[in-house]
Amino acid sequence: MAQCEVCGNDYQLTFEVRAAGEVHVFDSFECAIQRMAPICENCQCRIMGHGVETTDGHMYCCAHCARVQGHQQLADHA
Numbered sequence: 001m002a003q004c005e006v007c008g009n010d011y012q013l014t015f016e017v018r019a020a021g022e023v024h025v026f027d028s029f030e031c032a033i034q035r036m037a038p039i040c041e042n043c044q045c046r047i048m049g050h051g052v053e054t055t056d057g058h059m060y061c062c063a064h065c066a067r068v069q070g071h072q073q074l075a076d077h078a
Helices: 031-035 063-068
Strands: 015-019 022-026
Touching: 015 031, 022 031
Parallel strands: none
Antiparallel strands: 015 022
């Protein structure tokens, strides 16, 4: 058995996520999202979909949050 790196649960059905040359071990998608998903710079929610990234590297969950932060050129439906 392996231990989840977020909650510490020692569980027989853990899984690995490989990203950026590192291996992470989780016992649930919830823990994987908590550790791996980027955070919206406006509303601080976890970005579980594609989200919106500006050319200067800022991450937002949607174009609305990007516009609130001054990135007026972004739109959800162009």
